[in-house]
Amino acid sequence: MSRRDRSSRGVRVIVVCPTEYGGQIEHAADLAMGLAADPRTERVVLVSRRGADAYLGRPQVDGLSIVETIPPRRTGTGLLTRGLQVVDLVREHLQIRRLAAQAGPGTVLALDSSKYPFPSVLTPLPGQTAVLFLHNVRPHHDDAESSLRLRLLRRLELGAATGCDRVVVHGRDQQVTAYENLGRIRGDLVAVALPTSSRIDEAATAESVPVSLDDDGDTAPARLEIPARPYALVLGELRANKGIELAIDAAGQAGVPLLVAGRAESPELASTLRERARHAGTVMLEDRFLERGEFQRILEGAAVVVLPYTHFDAQSGILAKAIAAGLPIVASDLDSLREQNGEHRPARFADIHDRAAFAAALRQGYDRAVAAGPRSGPGGTSHADWDPSVDAVLSASARG
Numbered sequence: 001m002s003r004r005d006r007s008s009r010g011v012r013v014i015v016v017c018p019t020e021y022g023g024q025i026e027h028a029a030d031l032a033m034g035l036a037a038d039p040r041t042e043r044v045v046l047v048s049r050r051g052a053d054a055y056l057g058r059p060q061v062d063g064l065s066i067v068e069t070i071p072p073r074r075t076g077t078g079l080l081t082r083g084l085q086v087v088d089l090v091r092e093h094l095q096i097r098r099l100a101a102q103a104g105p106g107t108v109l110a111l112d113s114s115k116y117p118f119p120s121v122l123t124p125l126p127g128q129t130a131v132l133f134l135h136n137v138r139p140h141h142d143d144a145e146s147s148l149r150l151r152l153l154r155r156l157e158l159g160a161a162t163g164c165d166r167v168v169v170h171g172r173d174q175q176v177t178a179y180e181n182l183g184r185i186r187g188d189l190v191a192v193a194l195p196t197s198s199r200i201d202e203a204a205t206a207e208s209v210p211v212s213l214d215d216d217g218d219t220a221p222a223r224l225e226i227p228a229r230p231y232a233l234v235l236g237e238l239r240a241n242k243g244i245e246l247a248i249d250a251a252g253q254a255g256v257p258l259l260v261a262g263r264a265e266s267p268e269l270a271s272t273l274r275e276r277a278r279h280a281g282t283v284m285l286e287d288r289f290l291e292r293g294e295f296q297r298i299l300e301g302a303a304v305v306v307l308p309y310t311h312f313d314a315q316s317g318i319l320a321k322a323i324a325a326g327l328p329i330v331a332s333d334l335d336s337l338r339e340q341n342g343e344h345r346p347a348r349f350a351d352i353h354d355r356a357a358f359a360a361a362l363r364q365g366y367d368r369a370v371a372a373g374p375r376s377g378p379g380g381t382s383h384a385d386w387d388p389s390v391d392a393v394l395s396a397s398a399r400g
Helices: 022-037 079-103 148-163 172-182 244-254 267-280 292-300 317-324 335-341 355-372 384-394
Strands: 011-016 041-049 064-070 108-111 129-133 166-170 188-192 232-235 258-262 283-287 304-307 329-332 347-350
Touching: 011 022, 011 079, 011 384, 022 041, 022 064, 022 317, 022 384, 041 079, 064 079, 108 384, 129 148, 129 384, 148 172, 166 172, 166 384, 172 188, 172 335, 188 384, 232 244, 232 292, 232 355, 244 258, 244 267, 244 283, 244 355, 258 267, 267 283, 304 317, 304 355, 317 329, 317 335, 329 335, 329 355, 335 347, 347 355
Parallel strands: 011 041, 011 108, 041 064, 108 129, 129 166, 166 188, 232 258, 232 304, 258 283, 304 329, 329 347
Antiparallel strands: none
């Protein structure tokens, strides 16, 4: 059935992602593309900030349009900036509400962020449905040690989860965690696996343009020189819960060359990682945001991908990309990672807090990957792994 044939009876969907770079906009874009490819939809709009379209390589997909109307990011720590951020959040609610009103009754709003504490404001017309993709049921930071601001933001996030018609989480482990942590929610709770395939590069019509971050300075950093020798890889945003300093120590003990590439969440963590890397002697640290193409080249050049989380109650975008690339992994022995990994092989799991055990797993995983030589991904162009996510959006029904 062509889009013209179904245009008068298909579902209209608005996918909302307020982050214009990184894994979140990529998930939102792939979700939007999957929705646009489904014969049940008439039109799909991806709403984000300015720069999202260029970051994604200006994708062209029948039935999908990208609208960059969410207010620009506002960074800073002063009271004035905090107040303006609240105003921006109100503006976002009103802008999304306006788009939903224009889309008409029966529109489905798929939120790829839990930053909207009043989802009922976003769906002003009869039969409109709000579906939330809740990527982190529990925060990455320790709730007991979090600041008043982080605790307040957490309460706002829970407002989004309890106020939507449907909440979608990744994996059964996170679904159980959600039942334990969210309490009474308005809608239903659906678990799907985090997909590994992507349509973004297939749909791109231009090179990806890096998003300029406020503290990057005026000069763009030089491209990372990918090591000539095989290397283990820790990739993505460098956060305290990722156990990166422990992985660095383990790599030094095992004598494994390790590349740590990504943006540190704080200057304090960056300083700690630099010191540990110097002491380890086998670790290269690249502390900055990576452009999409560079990210993929670094990933594809790795011998083994390392996921040393100390605590993690979600599914990992990096693990999904490693599986898609057919790469071996060495990971923390966490239920969420084991569940997400499924039957993917080779995979080794060890306690990140036991440095000797994790070092041994890293050494074995690295040696076997090097001996096996370059690996190819699973191949094929099927994107059936997105079907459960697409169906979770389209099968949602308005409540109340």
